[in-house]
Amino acid sequence: MIRKAGLFSLLASTVVALGACTEDPFLAVDSESAPGVATPTLEISLEVGELPSWRDTTYWGFVVPNSASFSLLSDQEELRARPLGRFSTIPDSVFVDTLRLAIDRFTAARIRLSVDSALSELPTDSVELAAWTLSRSFDADEATWELAREGEPWTTPGGDLETFLGADTFSFEVDSLGSIIDTAVVRFEGNVDSLLTAWRESDGEPGFAVVLSGPGGVLRTSVMSLVAEAVPEGLDTTVTIVRGALPGTFIFDPPTPQPTTRLRLAGLPSARYYMDFRLPDSLGFIPLRGSTINRATLEFRPTAAPSEPFDLRANIFAQAVRLLADPFVFGEKTPIGSPLGSQELLRPDSLASGNTMRYDITSLVRLWSLANVDSIPPLRVGIVPIPENRQFGFWEFFSEEDGPGLRPVVHLLFTPNPTFLLP
Amino acid sequence: MRRAGPGRSAWRSRLLAAVVAVLAAPVALTAQTPVTDLGLGYPVPPIDARAAALGGTGVGLYGGSFSSRNPADLTMFSNPAIGATLAPESVKLKTIEGEQSSGRSRFVVMQGVLPFQKWRFGLNVNSELDQDWDVILTDTLRTGFGDYPYAESRQHDGGVSSVGLSVAYKLGPLGLGVEGSALTGNLRQVFRRSFDPAVGDPSNQIGFAAGDARWSWSGWRFRAGLTGEIGRRGILSAAITTYTQLEAEKDTFGIAIGTQKFDMPLEVSVGGSVVLTQKFMLAAAGGWKTWSNTDFQILDSESADVMWAGGGLEYVGLNLLGLPVPLRVGYRYTDLPFYGGQYEQLSEQAYTFGFGARIAGGRAALDFGVEIGSRGNVETTGTEESFQRISLSLGINSR
Numbered sequence: 108m109i110r111k112a113g114l115f116s117l118l119a120s121t122v123v124a125l126g127a128c129t130e131d132p133f134l135a136v137d138s139e140s141a142p143g144v145a146t147p148t149l150e151i152s153l154e155v156g157e158l159p160s161w162r163d164t165t166y167w168g169f170v171v172p173n174s175a176s177f178s179l180l181s182d183q184e185e186l187r188a189r190p191l192g193r194f195s196t197i198p199d200s201v202f203v204d205t206l207r208l209a210i211d212r213f214t215a216a217r218i219r220l221s222v223d224s225a226l227s228e229l230p231t232d233s234v235e236l237a238a239w240t241l242s243r244s245f246d247a248d249e250a251t252w253e254l255a256r257e258g259e260p261w262t263t264p265g266g267d268l269e270t271f272l273g274a275d276t277f278s279f280e281v282d283s284l285g286s287i288i289d290t291a292v293v294r295f296e297g298n299v300d301s302l303l304t305a306w307r308e309s310d311g312e313p314g315f316a317v318v319l320s321g322p323g324g325v326l327r328t329s330v331m332s333l334v335a336e337a338v339p340e341g342l343d344t345t346v347t348i349v350r351g352a353l354p355g356t357f358i359f360d361p362p363t364p365q366p367t368t369r370l371r372l373a374g375l376p377s378a379r380y381y382m383d384f385r386l387p388d389s390l391g392f393i394p395l396r397g398s399t400i401n402r403a404t405l406e407f408r409p410t411a412a413p414s415e416p417f418d419l420r421a422n423i424f425a426q427a428v429r430l431l432a433d434p435f436v437f438g439e440k441t442p443i444g445s446p447l448g449s450q451e452l453l454r455p456d457s458l459a460s461g462n463t464m465r466y467d468i469t470s471l472v473r474l475w476s477l478a479n480v481d482s483i484p485p486l487r488v489g490i491v492p493i494p495e496n497r498q499f500g501f502w503e504f505f506s507e508e509d510g511p512g513l514r515p516v517v518h519l520l521f522t523p524n525p526t527f528l529l530p
Numbered sequence: 531m532r533r534a535g536p537g538r539s540a541w542r543s544r545l546l547a548a549v550v551a552v553l554a555a556p557v558a559l560t561a562q563t564p565v566t567d568l569g570l571g572y573p574v575p576p577i578d579a580r581a582a583a584l585g586g587t588g589v590g591l592y593g594g595s596f597s598s599r600n601p602a603d604l605t606m607f608s609n610p611a612i613g614a615t616l617a618p619e620s621v622k623l624k625t626i627e628g629e630q631s632s633g634r635s636r637f638v639v640m641q642g643v644l645p646f647q648k649w650r651f652g653l654n655v656n657s658e659l660d661q662d663w664d665v666i667l668t669d670t671l672r673t674g675f676g677d678y679p680y681a682e683s684r685q686h687d688g689g690v691s692s693v694g695l696s697v698a699y700k701l702g703p704l705g706l707g708v709e710g711s712a713l714t715g716n717l718r719q720v721f722r723r724s725f726d727p728a729v730g731d732p733s734n735q736i737g738f739a740a741g742d743a744r745w746s747w748s749g750w751r752f753r754a755g756l757t758g759e760i761g762r763r764g765i766l767s768a769a770i771t772t773y774t775q776l777e778a779e780k781d782t783f784g785i786a787i788g789t790q791k792f793d794m795p796l797e798v799s800v801g802g803s804v805v806l807t808q809k810f811m812l813a814a815a816g817g818w819k820t821w822s823n824t825d826f827q828i829l830d831s832e833s834a835d836v837m838w839a840g841g842g843l844e845y846v847g848l849n850l851l852g853l854p855v856p857l858r859v860g861y862r863y864t865d866l867p868f869y870g871g872q873y874e875q876l877s878e879q880a881y882t883f884g885f886g887a888r889i890a891g892g893r894a895a896l897d898f899g900v901e902i903g904s905r906g907n908v909e910t911t912g913t914e915e916s917f918q919r920i921s922l923s924l925g926i927n928s929r
Contacts, residue, residue: 131631131632131633131664132632132664132665132666132683132685133564133623133630133632133663133664133665133666134630134665134666134667135665135666135667136625136627136667137667137669138667138669138682141665141667141682141684142563142564142567142663142665142684143567143663143665143684143685143686143719143721144684144719144721144741145684145721146721146739146741148671148673148723148739150673150674150675152674399737399738399739399740401725401736401737401739402673402675402736404675449733518674518675520673520675520736522723522739524741525721525741527719527721527741527742527743527780528829529570529717529745529778529790529829530569530570530826530827530829530831530868
């Protein structure tokens with residue numbers, strides 16, 4: 108028994124002794140004096156001229172006035188704009204309770220415009236809104252201030268106005284409740300039934316225009332619709348029908364400046380800029396490819412604000428996206444892939460101050476760094492405005508054509524693979 | 531397509547400092563370096579707990595030893611036996627900034643012996659070079675993207691071991707032995723830097739950077755020894771050891787991508803013990819290792835010859851709880867072969883003591899050895915550690 112107790116004591120003390128020798132790591136004070144392999148995390152900015160290759164360009168036309176989510180009305184010297192449209196879906200019958208009844212006649216009609224008061228430059232004085240029929244049909248995708256469609260100019264720039272439909276005067280002032288009117292209605296005068304019946308039979312051809320008269324202000328409307336009072340056959344009551352302008356667009360003057368060598372974002376037609384580039388496999392003795400890419404961004408320096416009225420005036424977002432094909436082969440048809448990084452906020456005041464826009468492309472550069480093939484295609488990135496159909500203004504950024512100090516920059520934070528050695 | 535023009539020279543110069551940093555970083559052998567990071571690591575003495583308590587002798591030890599210094603000493607075993615020794619040590623690494631505590635666990639030696647008539651056949655597995663260490667540091671990386679606090683871990687895990695076969699022959703009062711051992715083992719080097727989110731911007735994250743490499747060690751060792759009884763009270767023993775080159779083959783992800791070779795030393799060890807009285811035994815040993823033959827090509831490491839010596843006294847007159855408990859005390863000194871190029875060679879010294887117990891009706895022996903000592907001096911050798919090592923041996927059918 109005594110021997111067993113002695114043995115137990117020995118074993119217990121052994122366990123205690125061994126347990127006291129845990130292998131805790133040493134704490135080093137700094138990287139320089141700590142033992143072992145160290146590899147620095149390096150930061151470098153490479154202007155595009157320092158890269159093996161870089162190409163950039165602007166493509167536009169991704170959104171045109173016909174596909175924009177807004178229309179502009181303006182009678183300023185620097186911007187004249189008016190919506191055009193066709194009410195092509197005027198019905199010949201209406202539902203009354205559970206019955207569909209033919210429309211006997213239209214007794215009244217008006218065009219209703221929903222004004223986006225937050226994004227509009229509201230006129231300080233009263234303005235008049237007038238509705239006109241057009242004497243010449245237009246192509247909603249191609250119509251401009253000068254052309255009804257490609258190759259077919261208006262007789263009078265701004266649309267061939269034919270018949271005056273009605274007008275009203277509006278004053279966009281804050282009312283006693285602190286709100287601003289956000290709906291403008293222009294009532295039709297004359298024989299409404301004849302007009303709407305004709306539009307119904309011709310699918311709205313040739314169309315109508317809404318004209319703003321009065322100095323100052325740019326009204327931005329989101330919805331333009333026809334509100335008509337119809338009398339069903341056999342009834343002495345009226346039914347209100349509402350139809351949107353389809354197609355609906357707007358024309359403006361002067362036209363949006365053509366893109367130059369600068370990189371343009373947003374505007375109407377909406378512009379994106381695309382680029383492809385190659386990164387060096389190594390920077391001097393330091394291999395870049397194969398390194399851990401901690402962060403990679405593309406940085407663009409903004410130019411001065413575009414001239415009015417095409418300067419971006421509201422905050423928008425922009426997103427770097429992966430391009431799935433060569434943008435210099437496929438142009439604006441280049442398919443885009445997944446987004447890279449998060450959306451970046453573009454603030455006109457910040458851009459006007461010259462603050463650089465950064466887009467995170469870390470995930471793309473990481474793939475490039477890890478690619479285990481000899482021939483790697485260039486990195487292809489597009490910068491896309493978000494949302495794309497809500498901006499009339501744009502902003503431009505310096506491109507590879509500009510001088511040193513202005514050109515785009517690839518900014519990298521990377522950690523080369525450690526070189527493990529024996530003594 | 532545009533080709534890079536004169537601008538390339540710009541980033542070359544910008545990165546020059548970084549290049550220097552990359553190349554210089556592994557060279558750092560400073561006052562925060564544990565001995566296991568110096569050169570090829572810390573040489574582990576292949577001794578059992580009894581030898582450790584007797585001043586780290588293990589050569590010509592009266593009564594036999596599970597140490598693995600001399601194959602001729604196997605002739606002292608007349609029965610089949612096997613013994614294993616663990617030797618964890620707690621360490622305090624002294625740096626300019628203060629002391630830090632850690633520990634190291636080692637399986638030092640396993641020795642088996644099978645007698646057949648006058649022949650003894652042995653099998654041993656030894657730790658040879660301990661290369662384990664682990665360091666953590668914290669800092670902040672300041673960049674144009676943000677300031678990122680980070681924790682960095684650098685770790686070496688592994689070392690060199692040996693697996694040896696030995697044959698000894700008892701020729702009257704003499705014992706002759708030879709041993710051939712394969713040096714084996716591997717070393718895994720790990721680096722990981724984990725970044726926290728940028729200061730003041732939790733969404734700004736840059737992940738981590740990591741890497742690792744694995745080296746496989748290989749080589750051969752040949753040892754011959756002679757032991758002899760001097761009268762009935764004394765034993766004198768000596769061995770000489772030579773190696774092939776130690777080869778390190780880099781084998782990361784299964785692909786050999788580099789090989790390094792290191793010259794190994796010629797070793798001579800001599801020791802003996804004498805029974806002074808019925809209750810006292812005196813043991814002493816020493817040796818020489820020509821580690822200065824080893825050249826280090828890449829890092830700023832140096833090597834030098836090593837002299838070691840130690841001795842101790844064993845008292846066998848104590849019974850505790852009915853068990854005979856031999857008490858041992860000793861002292862040892864040894865040079866360490868590796869050191870940083872800008873420093874002096876390290877040495878290690880320790881006071882030792884311990885005890886043993888025979889258990890299981892005498893069919894097993896349990897031995898403890900304690901070594902309390904220090905190695906190096908932070909000002910002159912760049913590395914300074916104090917340590918307490920506890921050796922624990924269990925032998926079966928050993929006598």
